[in-house]
Amino acid sequence: MRADLPARATPILDKARRRAIIATIHRKLAGHRDLAAWVEGSPLVAVELLIE
Template sequence: MDPRIEKALAITPSSSARERTIDITTTGARTGRQRRIEVWFYRVDGRIYLSSSPARRSWYANIVAHPDFVFHLKHGVRADLPALGTPVRDPAQRRAVFSSIIADLNQPWNPAGIPQPVEPLEAWMHGSPLIAVQFVAEASA
């Protein structure tokens, strides 16, 4: 993988909101139409995840129905990365990932500018989408 892409994906708790912001293009669960939206991504234990605060999200339903999507880097480097999204349903894995995300968002320095404290872990466990991202091919930058 291109070193610039690896660097863009290697976010840490000190990464800014801008560095965490990407677009994804999914296929509509009901319409079959391509949908591009802006989301944040997270890195936990070397893996990339998509999630959000507790709520129903169309992008999640789209990825569940059509797991192939495009992960668009747009800050620092522009790249369209073909990806496969897998819903994380195992409670232990969800708890570990959400615990890390919440700790990141609640850190005192708060580089992402999120209002604190974020919703409690149990709210995320029961109401937040969680997708594990696997990149399926090297993209062109």
């Protein structure tokens, strides 16, 4: 299924919020990753669907 939905993406820039979100993802993935590097180097956005 494909859909073209109106949405807004807002960058998540607050380091504490970024770390909390990425740490949750990090715990669910298998393998070894450098959490600090991931927090510093990965883009992260909040997507809001603008459906009426």
